[in-house]
Amino acid sequence: MTDFILEVLKISIPAVVVLVTAWLLLSNMLDNSVKMRQLELAQQRLQFNSKRAQDSLPVRLQAYERLSLYLERMHPQALIQRTREENMTAPEMQMALITTIRTEFEYNITQQIYVSSEVWAMVRGATEEMISIINQLSVKLPTEASGTDLSLAFLRYFLTDTGVLPTQKALDQLNEEAKLLFAV
Numbered sequence: 001m002t003d004f005i006l007e008v009l010k011i012s013i014p015a016v017v018v019l020v021t022a023w024l025l026l027s028n029m030l031d032n033s034v035k036m037r038q039l040e041l042a043q044q045r046l047q048f049n050s051k052r053a054q055d056s057l058p059v060r061l062q063a064y065e066r067l068s069l070y071l072e073r074m075h076p077q078a079l080i081q082r083t084r085e086e087n088m089t090a091p092e093m094q095m096a097l098i099t100t101i102r103t104e105f106e107y108n109i110t111q112q113i114y115v116s117s118e119v120w121a122m123v124r125g126a127t128e129e130m131i132s133i134i135n136q137l138s139v140k141l142p143t144e145a146s147g148t149d150l151s152l153a154f155l156r157y158f159l160t161d162t163g164v165l166p167t168q169k170a171l172d173q174l175n176e177e178a179k180l181l182f183a184v
Contacts, residue, residue: 056114057181059114060114060115060181061178061181062114063111063113063114063115064114064115064174064177064178066108066111067108067111067115067119067123067174068171068174068175070104070105070107070108070123071123071126071167071168071170071171071174072167072171073104074101074104074126074127074130074167075165075167076154076155076157076158076165077155079097079100079101079130080097080151080154080155082100083096083097083100084096084147084148084151085147087146087147088146088147088148089145089146089147090138090141090145090146090147090149090150091138092147093146093147093148093150093151094134094135094138094150096147097134097150097154098131098134098135101127101130101131102127102131105124105127115174115177116177118173118177119170119173119174119177122169122170122173122174123170123174125166125170126166126167126169126170129166130166130167133154133157134150134154137150137153137154137157138150140153141153
């Protein structure tokens with residue numbers, strides 16, 4: 001019986017050693033294979049992201065350009081030149097200014113997906129602030145005021161105001177973010 005147990009041990013111990021060695025080798029190979037696959041996937045993801053960023057750069061730059069143009073067109077002087085007509089009343093001028101701002105804002109609203117939420121908030125805030133200023137100035141004018149009176153009040157407001165134009169604040173933020181696209 002002892003001889004039988006010794007014979008079984010002679011066969012079993014080498015078999016267990018071979019089995020453990022094979023298991024360790026296969027386990028190590030599988031781990032290496034998984035790590036290599038993960039590395040390949042990470043490299044593919046990096047290439048995809050790089051390609052996507054490269055492809056989206058022109059579109060993003062165009063969005064910055066369009067929003068920059070929008071903000072410049074909202075400058076009081078440019079806005080008045082585009083909307084003012086002879087013999088307009090103050091309420092007509094008010095409506096024309098606000099309609100122009102809102103129309104251009106709606107035209108550029110899709111650009112928000114290409115800029116940061118901070119820049120978009122500044123653009124939206126500048127739009128709302130300009131409309132608010134127009135409304136405030138309109139209320140202060142006499143009922144028989146002309147469109148020219150509102151235009152002058154609008155221009156004077158920004159000439160006497162010590163702060164920066166709301167559109168200029170947004171434009172500065174927009175320019176800073178656009179410069180980050182080229183920072184290395």
